[in-house]
Amino acid sequence: MAKYPTLVKPGSKISLSDHDPRACEGLKKKAPEVKQRRDAALERIYQLQEMLWAEGEQSLLIVLQAMDAGGKDGTIRHVMRGLNPQGVMVSSFKAPNPTELAHDFLWRIHRRTPGRGTIGVFNRSHYEDVLVVRVKKLVAPEIWEKRYNQINEFEELLCESGTRMLKLYLHISKEEQKERLQARLDNPDKHWKFSTGDLAERKRWDDYMEAFEAMLERCSTECSPWHVIPSDRKWYRNLVVAELVRDTLEDMAPKWPDPESGLADVVIE
Numbered sequence: 001m002a003k004y005p006t007l008v009k010p011g012s013k014i015s016l017s018d019h020d021p022r023a024c025e026g027l028k029k030k031a032p033e034v035k036q037r038r039d040a041a042l043e044r045i046y047q048l049q050e051m052l053w054a055e056g057e058q059s060l061l062i063v064l065q066a067m068d069a070g071g072k073d074g075t076i077r078h079v080m081r082g083l084n085p086q087g088v089m090v091s092s093f094k095a096p097n098p099t100e101l102a103h104d105f106l107w108r109i110h111r112r113t114p115g116r117g118t119i120g121v122f123n124r125s126h127y128e129d130v131l132v133v134r135v136k137k138l139v140a141p142e143i144w145e146k147r148y149n150q151i152n153e154f155e156e157l158l159c160e161s162g163t164r165m166l167k168l169y170l171h172i173s174k175e176e177q178k179e180r181l182q183a184r185l186d187n188p189d190k191h192w193k194f195s196t197g198d199l200a201e202r203k204r205w206d207d208y209m210e211a212f213e214a215m216l217e218r219c220s221t222e223c224s225p226w227h228v229i230p231s232d233r234k235w236y237r238n239l240v241v242a243e244l245v246r247d248t249l250e251d252m253a254p255k256w257p258d259p260e261s262g263l264a265d266v267v268i269e
Ligand code: AMP
Pocket: 093, 094, 095, 096, 124, 128, 129, 132, 133
């Protein structure tokens, strides 16, 4: 079977109900192919990250968005585990604090973008400002409405400055979210992850889907595309994300820098 088509083509309409969160190319969790493909992708990511770091010219920014319990933390744990921590920075964005609120919505984001040679991972991002903020009416519509263009221009600036973006929306079903929230409730070791506030968000599921669709339609651009990742099955989500990260780094094609001249004649005594 062909790879699941994750890319949201710039300018296209999207209906999330057409995307099956359980899609998995007909693969089985325990199939040898799954492990082999995932391990191959992770190994190659490791090599490419070293080249990216050595080259020191470009950076990669991976953005993760999802409903609560959508798998953002798990994706970071599984897919980023093979990377050299020296070249990676993970940033999690919570509700803005007073200092952040005293600035424009991109201020806290811009200072966390990856420098040349490094990879940045955003666990939530500036997209919260057109998601939770829109759904819970935290600012007036005239304000969030303008943000789609502001985001596109900001991301264009990043792209033109050497940052490649890979934006991943982890798509889970409402039933799967229920199971995962229930599992957090049932397991004392997971209580720290459970917030009754998440139940209030769950009640607004349809509003969130509408906000996610607007985000995907209006902010998937040539330089900074969105992908919809079927995420009900964690093992498939990890496979798809690992392969996408690998393919993106491959496309960036980092190169070893030119060595000092005359290395062939060097003798270490
Ligand atoms: P968690 O990821 O479970 O730690 O939750 C972080 C919370 O911060 C979520 O409920 C987000 O919706 C919220 N959050 C993140 N960014 C913003 C923002 N810009 N405005 C309001 N709430 C936000």
